[in-house]
Amino acid sequence: MTAWLTRIAPDLRHPVARRDLRDITAVHRRVMSLVPDDLGEQPRHRAGVLFRLDHTTLGPVLLIQTALPPDPSRLPEGYGTVATRDITPLIKALTTGMTVHYRIAANASKRAWNGDNAGKIVALSGQHAEQWWQRKADASGLDLRHLRAQPQPAARGRATPVRHAITLFEGQAVIADAEQARAALLAGIGRGRSFGCGLLSLAPTR
Known part of the structure; x- marks a missing residue:
């Protein structure tokens, strides 16, 4: 690693x-x-x-x-x-039980199963985006204690038609599983990782 x-x-x-x-x-x-x-x-x-x-x-x-x-x-x-x-x-110094600041610009999204967008990936916003990050954080070994979500300018491609909605999530968390947290740091989280989404930053609180 x-x-x-x-x-x-x-x-x-x-x-x-x-x-x-x-x-x-x-x-x-x-x-x-x-x-x-x-x-x-x-x-x-x-x-x-x-x-x-x-x-x-x-x-x-x-x-x-x-x-x-x-x-x-x-x-x-x-x-x-x-x-x-x-x-x-x-990264190696992260331990279970450590309190950290986190920051991630993510493409909070899901596949729609009904309605006009059935089968398509749709962006999430507001409370739905926060719930998306809560689920992803849990799966990444983070126990969220504070959450602030801010919509960011979408990632847009000109030569290649690309558009990814981005939400910036930041706050404090306790590391519930250090191995899961390290894996999320190295692999990234969510869609759009080729286009500026998914990089998780963690810093121990002082």
């Missing part, structure tokens, strides 16, 4: 960075450029790539988690400020 976390603050004066941020499929390609090209089928899965675009008061921040050491030198020159660290010790 190994994991690296790369934080990129794109320089909004850089034309390539601005172009990427307008298209989630371009962000996906940029993220995948940090890992080797010769990974065969399912390269994202083999490289353990998950990412999240956080919207902060100082601008967008791209968080990228990989199971392989990333190569930031493959980014265009001047793309943005980049920092990478090995988070394997932090």
Whole structure:
């Protein structure tokens, strides 16, 4: 079990960075450029790539988690400020009973079984989205103690028609099962993992 976390603050004066941020499929390609090209089928899965675009008061921040050491030198020159660290010790240090802060931008959704949308994947919002996260958190070894849910801009693709509704869930939880929590951290949660959904962040409370 190994994991690296790369934080990129794109320089909004850089034309390539601005172009990427307008298209989630371009962000996906940029993220995948940090890992080797010769990974065969399912390269994202083999490289353990998950990412999240956080919207902060100082601008967008791209968080990228990989199971392989990333190569930031493959980014265009001047793309943005980049920092990478090995988070394997932090993941291994998680223990059952530990209280943590959590944050995840997820595609809360389900398959409709009746009505006009029968057979389609439909986005959930409000209380239904919160209930979705409660179920996912339980299955990921987290006992939620506090939950705040905020709708985020949808992940949209221009060159490729992609649209994923995103809800940001954050709050506090107690780790009920450390092994399940570690597995969720490494694998991601829910749909849309290729397009900025599903990266779970956990930090012990102080």
